[in-house]
Amino acid sequence: MSAPSLPPEDAAHAAAFDARIDAGETIEPKDWMPERYRHQLVRMMSQHAHSEIVGMLPEGNWITRAPSLRRKMCLLAKVQDEAGHGLYIYCATETLGVGREELIDQLLSGKAKYSSIFNYPTLTWADIGIIGWFVDGAAIVNQTVLAKASYGPYARAMVRICKEENFHKRQGYEIVATLAAGTPAQRAMVQDAVNRWWWPTLMMFGPSDANSPNSGDLLRWRVKRFSNDELRQRFVDLTVAQAQAVSLTLPDPKLRYDAETGHWAYGDIDWAEFKRVINGNGPCNRERLAARRAAHDQGAWVRDAAGAYAEKQRRRGTAPAA
Amino acid sequence: MAAAANEPDHASDQWPLWEVFTQAKDGAPHEHAGSVHAPDPELALQNARDVYARRGQVVSLWVVPSSAIIASSPGEQGPFFDPADDKPYRHPQFYRTPRGVRVY
Amino acid sequence: MDVLFEYLLRLGDDRLVLGHRLSEWCGHGPVLEEDIALANVALDLIGQASRFLGLAGRVEGKGRDEDALAYFRDVIDYRNVKLVELPNGDFGRTIVRQFLFDAWSVLLLERLQQATHAELAGIAAKACKEARYHVRHSGEWVLRLGDGTEESHRRAQTALDELWPYTGEMLAADEVDRAAAGAVAPGVAALEPAWREVVSDVVRRATLTLPADGFMHSGGRQGRHTEHLGHLLDEMQILARSHPGATW
Numbered sequence: 001m002s003a004p005s006l007p008p009e010d011a012a013h014a015a016a017f018d019a020r021i022d023a024g025e026t027i028e029p030k031d032w033m034p035e036r037y038r039h040q041l042v043r044m045m046s047q048h049a050h051s052e053i054v055g056m057l058p059e060g061n062w063i064t065r066a067p068s069l070r071r072k073m074c075l076l077a078k079v080q081d082e083a084g085h086g087l088y089i090y091c092a093t094e095t096l097g098v099g100r101e102e103l104i105d106q107l108l109s110g111k112a113k114y115s116s117i118f119n120y121p122t123l124t125w126a127d128i129g130i131i132g133w134f135v136d137g138a139a140i141v142n143q144t145v146l147a148k149a150s151y152g153p154y155a156r157a158m159v160r161i162c163k164e165e166n167f168h169k170r171q172g173y174e175i176v177a178t179l180a181a182g183t184p185a186q187r188a189m190v191q192d193a194v195n196r197w198w199w200p201t202l203m204m205f206g207p208s209d210a211n212s213p214n215s216g217d218l219l220r221w222r223v224k225r226f227s228n229d230e231l232r233q234r235f236v237d238l239t240v241a242q243a244q245a246v247s248l249t250l251p252d253p254k255l256r257y258d259a260e261t262g263h264w265a266y267g268d269i270d271w272a273e274f275k276r277v278i279n280g281n282g283p284c285n286r287e288r289l290a291a292r293r294a295a296h297d298q299g300a301w302v303r304d305a306a307g308a309y310a311e312k313q314r315r316r317g318t319a320p321a322a
Numbered sequence: 323m324a325a326a327a328n329e330p331d332h333a334s335d336q337w338p339l340w341e342v343f344t345q346a347k348d349g350a351p352h353e354h355a356g357s358v359h360a361p362d363p364e365l366a367l368q369n370a371r372d373v374y375a376r377r378g379q380v381v382s383l384w385v386v387p388s389s390a391i392i393a394s395s396p397g398e399q400g401p402f403f404d405p406a407d408d409k410p411y412r413h414p415q416f417y418r419t420p421r422g423v424r425v426y
Numbered sequence: 427m428d429v430l431f432e433y434l435l436r437l438g439d440d441r442l443v444l445g446h447r448l449s450e451w452c453g454h455g456p457v458l459e460e461d462i463a464l465a466n467v468a469l470d471l472i473g474q475a476s477r478f479l480g481l482a483g484r485v486e487g488k489g490r491d492e493d494a495l496a497y498f499r500d501v502i503d504y505r506n507v508k509l510v511e512l513p514n515g516d517f518g519r520t521i522v523r524q525f526l527f528d529a530w531s532v533l534l535l536e537r538l539q540q541a542t543h544a545e546l547a548g549i550a551a552k553a554c555k556e557a558r559y560h561v562r563h564s565g566e567w568v569l570r571l572g573d574g575t576e577e578s579h580r581r582a583q584t585a586l587d588e589l590w591p592y593t594g595e596m597l598a599a600d601e602v603d604r605a606a607a608g609a610v611a612p613g614v615a616a617l618e619p620a621w622r623e624v625v626s627d628v629v630r631r632a633t634l635t636l637p638a639d640g641f642m643h644s645g646g647r648q649g650r651h652t653e654h655l656g657h658l659l660d661e662m663q664i665l666a667r668s669h670p671g672a673t674w
Contacts, residue, residue, distance in 0.1 A: 030393065053458070060453040064446065067665040067674040068493045069476045072449075073469055079452050080465035084373055087458050091357040094339060100359060125665055125674075157356070175674075183672050291454065299456025301581070302517045303361075305574025307336025310362040312573065337457070358459055364566055369459040372466050 021222050026152045029095040038096050040217050041151055045093040050107045051115035052086035054288050058122045059131060067125060071175070075128060078168050085161045092153035108293050116274060117204045119282030126179055126186075126193035132172015134201040134239070140165050141235045142205070150222040173242065180246040194243070195251045202266070203274040205232035211271075233263055240264050337361050338387060342370040345382035352384050360385075429605040430543065431485045432505065435495070436602070436647060438478035439506035442496060443655070444527060445471030446662060447514055456517055463563060467524070470556040477549045497666035501656050502649040509592040511646070511655040518581035521567045523589050528561035529624045530596045533617045541611035565628050572632025579633065586629070587637050594642025597621060602647070 013032045020027065027033055056079050063079065066072035090100050106112035117135055122128065143165060147158040179190040206228040209215045218224035226234075240257075243250050254267035276282065337359040343352035355374040360366035366385040375383060448468035455461030479492035509527060514520045535557050538550035571582040599607075599615035607615040629636050645651070666674075 056453040056461075063449050063452055064661050065665050067497070067669075067672075069442075069472060069479075069496055071674055073472050073476070076449050076452060076465055076469055076472070080462055080469070083453075083458055083461045083465070087358070087373060087462070088356055090458070091339070094357070160356070178673060183669060185669060186672060295454045295456070298454075299517070301575065301577050302456035302460075302571075303337060305578030306361040306365065306570045308574045308578075309570040310336065313362065359457070360459065361570075365459075365570075368463065368563055368566070372463045373459065376462075376466055 021150055021220075024222075025150075026155065027150050028152045036217065037221055040214060040221070041154065041223060042093055042096050042098055043214070044218065044223060045089055045096075045154055046098070046103050046106065047113050047115075049086045049089035049093060049103065050112055051118065052082045052089065053107075054114045054118045054292065055135075056082045056086075057288055057291055058118055058120065058284075059128060061122050062125060062128050065125070066128075074171055078132070078171065081164050081168065085157075085164070088157040088160055089154070092151075092157045095153045104296065108289065108296060110280070110289065113278065115204055116277045116282065117200050118288060119277050119285045120197070120200055121284050123196070124189050124193060126176070126190040127197065129172050129175030129179060129190065130193040130197045132168050132170075133176050133242070134172075134197050135204070136165055136169040136172055137239060138201055138204050138235050140169055141231050141238070145225045145231075146223075148222075148225065154223075176248070177246050180248055191248055194248050198251050199269065199273075200277075202232060202236070202269055203271075203277075205229075205235070207271060207274070236264050236266055338389065340366040340370070340385045341388050341391060342374050343384040343386070344370075344374055344380045346379055347381055352382065357388065358385070427602075428485065429602055429609060430546075431482055432602050433606045433610060434478050434482035434485060434546070435505040438475045438482055438492075438495070439504050440475075440510055440527075440531075441471040441478065442475035443504070443506045443658065444510035444524075445469070445475060446658060447510065447512075448520070448524070450514055451520065464520075467560050467563065470553075470560065474549070474553045474556070477553075481545055481549065493666070497663045501651055501659060504646075504649060504651065504655060504659070506646055506651075506655075507592070507595045508643050508646040508652050509589065509596060511652060511658060512589070512592065513654060515585065516581060518571050518578065519585040519589070521564055521571065522582060522585040525561065525564035525568045525628065526589060526593055526625065527596070528557060528564050529628075530617060530621050532557045532561050533620050533624075534614060537613045537617075538611045543610055546610065561624075568628055568634075569632045572629070572634040582632065583634050586634055590637035590639075591641055592643050594639075595644045595646055598642070598644065600647060 014034055017027075017033060017037075027037075059075065059082075060079050063072065063075050066075050090103060093103060094100060103112070107114065117138075122131070140162070143158055143162055147155055147162055149155045149158065176190055179186040206212055208229055209227040212228055215224060215227065219227070240250065240255065252267045254265070256265055257263075258265045277285070280286075338361075339357050340360055341357050342355045344355045345352045355370075358366060358369040358373055360369050363385065367383060370383050370385050371380075374380065445468045448464050448471065451464045452461065452468070455464055475496075476492045479495045483490040483492060483495055509523060512523065514523075532554065535550045535554035539547055539554055541547040541550060568582065571578040573579070597618040603615040607613065626636050666672075
């Protein structure tokens, strides 16, 4: 919604709002905010929540095959955390006046986006380690910054999430290190997983900001703090050293350290692949949404039953026992 | 046996939102932790415990229907919260109580 | 036969297989909050299994740890009751099965807390706290499904009717239970009346009908399982067995 010129009260409000942002203040649910700010936040937060929920599927795929009881429990706990993260962020989004049912509808109907990375399949146990190392690692680079986002409920959800996310990345890297130091078959398994997940992970940060239509607003309003390219570079710099530490090769012949900039230069990302995946033609887009739709549809009678029971209890004047 | 996908899902009115408050340890205040959806108080408590207290570090939980919470408006901030230093009788230390009498 | 070793295998296998079944719900639950709740129960059960099996391995004294026991035993060496290896079915079937097990598990673990074997008593004490929370969760859901909508009532009743013949195995005491009651923990063989009381109370409040007792399945405690366990273990064990000796 763009108004070429705001009515006088809104213009004053908008100016005051910008001043609050510039002063580093936190915006809370009942504060006045430009409709565009609210809209961008709902879009960004709901995408984030959807990603957490869809992200449960590629990892959940290996819970029943985890090769030790400890790994089984750790993986189950991690996927459970992701459900929790989705829940925190859906609840934070609800403070902006959108119900969870509407948000879920948007995801299941294909209208809403979620992170491209979760449209890739987990083919081996090593993928589980790589997801923790790369994907959670990338998420941490993104999220630590979001813990200071201008919108209070989002920032607070992010603080909780960051605390839990660090354990996920460490777990992932530990799996990778164990495999890299293991049998020849395990080493081959983890190197193969690196080869498949590296480029999609770099794509997670999104297109260069010149090609990213929403970045401008989000940066101006302190919801994003750094550009996509800056965050992507930070991730590469961190991860190269970690790969070297476990003697794994990143599948980029152009990767080289640039002493002048102090950063690792890397090769070209295939943005055509990113576009395909984001628009529904990745390896598992349809399967991911089908799984979520099935869970939602098959769960309807359960949700209805609980609602009906609560209603009966109210009518009988007996609150269900606590 | 999936329910028809076109049927309206009444979940939003059947599973309302609850605000969760957790107490980290004995004597500490309850702090707002976030929200959960639940159809009734018992499941609200259980969900709150599973979502916000499963890592331990919580000794007590409160759940409150979000609709029951009354909040001040941001615009009221000044007069509503002003410590009113010019009115000392609001502060407990103004009152002298006889020795040995518990006030509460 | 070492009674304690056998008994610990039963305790561990029941919880490992049931925890594994519950973990299949992760990402597919009827509502996000319940996804988290079921995962919690699964985690608790697998944790309990890990401790019981770990102790079993030490008691056996042949160098097998919990992973060796979990991942390298065949169907016929598993000692869980058949109830826990049955497929999840719909949410109603999962929850009714969970409740029937939880109600028994709480009673059992309460008595095992008095076990003469100190380590077993310790594991049981922690597990008992968790089991009390589990039965609260599954019991409350049985109420909501039984006394919810017509559809949920029908599904819950069907589940109860189909699972009932698998409950006898949990409650029937055999010579291992009686030996355990003598040597390890008193009262573990006589839980049936208390279990029936708990279950019939919840079933009644849920407006469900308690099935009549009839034929009861058995054999799981002796390794004679349903065909379901083979597929479950295939999936659970494939990776570990494909790389024998590897560290994960």
